[in-house]
Amino acid sequence: MKIAITGANGYIGQELIYILKERGHKIFALNRQQLYGQPETLAASLENTDAVINLAGAPILQRWTKFNQSVIYNSRVVTTRNLTQAINLLAPGNRPRIFVSASAVGIYQTGQSHDDSSSKFDPGFLGKLVTDWEKASDELPVDVRKVTFRIGVVLGRESHTIKKMLPLFKLGLGGKLGNGQQPFPFIHIHDLVLAFYQSLEDETFTGIYNLVAPDQTTNQRFTQLLAKKLKGPAFFKVPCFMLKLIYGRASEIILKGQRVIPNRLLSKGFMFQYPDISACIEEILQLNGSKSS
Numbered sequence: 001m002k003i004a005i006t007g008a009n010g011y012i013g014q015e016l017i018y019i020l021k022e023r024g025h026k027i028f029a030l031n032r033q034q035l036y037g038q039p040e041t042l043a044a045s046l047e048n049t050d051a052v053i054n055l056a057g058a059p060i061l062q063r064w065t066k067f068n069q070s071v072i073y074n075s076r077v078v079t080t081r082n083l084t085q086a087i088n089l090l091a092p093g094n095r096p097r098i099f100v101s102a103s104a105v106g107i108y109q110t111g112q113s114h115d116d117s118s119s120k121f122d123p124g125f126l127g128k129l130v131t132d133w134e135k136a137s138d139e140l141p142v143d144v145r146k147v148t149f150r151i152g153v154v155l156g157r158e159s160h161t162i163k164k165m166l167p168l169f170k171l172g173l174g175g176k177l178g179n180g181q182q183p184f185p186f187i188h189i190h191d192l193v194l195a196f197y198q199s200l201e202d203e204t205f206t207g208i209y210n211l212v213a214p215d216q217t218t219n220q221r222f223t224q225l226l227a228k229k230l231k232g233p234a235f236f237k238v239p240c241f242m243l244k245l246i247y248g249r250a251s252e253i254i255l256k257g258q259r260v261i262p263n264r265l266l267s268k269g270f271m272f273q274y275p276d277i278s279a280c281i282e283e284i285l286q287l288n289g290s291k292s293s
């Protein structure tokens, strides 16, 4: 397939591109100039592609000032809307057949359980951001198969979360965030890549999927296991006030959480390679495993 990718330079983008190229697909990155530019120019670059993978998005974990909020919002909602508009400009025979987009479990209300059909959405900035992000591709032509993955915290050797936490834990300075009781919906990068890959190949993939491991865990269990496997302590605790001081309202992303259940993937028979947090951490801490990250 000839596949166009937005957010190609990001963590997930790089991991996906590695696997897709390895399996013989032709990949090309859509840059920001194209994404924010004229729809006609974007349409021209999408002509005769088979699929679009939409991953663009500025980091969410930063202070939600007015300016940052607009960058975070536009990088997802405006870009997705522009892609949708561009695809609509193409004649049916020339347009991509598949549109696979990242979304996030942050759409859901915290402190509750959600399967893929839940409509209990977060009432704040995060909920609006992700709802509008998903809606931005509502107007795709009906012949384009659309798959949306509501992704949990991605864990892998090179993932943002692990790269931030591991150095502290290796020094024995790691610990839970806040009281640690907040749910921690996660997904190993290998499982994420597999799900994206299967959604391209398997025509029966369509609609919204929670992309999280089936294991229901908490921040405390995750941090304790990480410390235990590194044979270090985890008695430190990063207090709520400190995270609020650093991130302001955005600290809710790490201090609160949702229980998320990947019902649709499970009923499809999706084989999670890392269904529980223990297996996931073990893979990440292995020093000489296969390429991943």
Ligand SMILES: NC(=O)c1ccc[n+]([C@@H]2O[C@H](COP(=O)([O-])OP(=O)(O)OC[C@H]3O[C@@H](n4cnc5c(N)ncnc54)[C@H](OP(=O)(O)O)[C@@H]3O)[C@@H](O)[C@H]2O)c1
Pocket (backbone or CB within 6 Å): 006, 007, 008, 009, 010, 011, 012, 013, 029, 030, 031, 032, 035, 055, 056, 057, 058, 059, 060, 071, 074, 075, 079, 102, 103, 104, 105, 151, 152, 153, 154, 155, 160
């Ligand atoms: N990683 C996670 O734990 C996680 C969890 C849930 C959802 N997601 C979502 O999955 C997507 C990919 O995540 P990731 O971990 O790969 O993120 P990432 O490493 O931060 O990469 C995101 C990419 O988005 C593009 N981007 C950044 N700022 C932008 C802007 N202002 N306008 C347009 N594009 C911009 C950049 O790609 P280019 O330089 O190629 O343009 C960047 O490399 C994101 O939308 C993210 O919200 C990630």
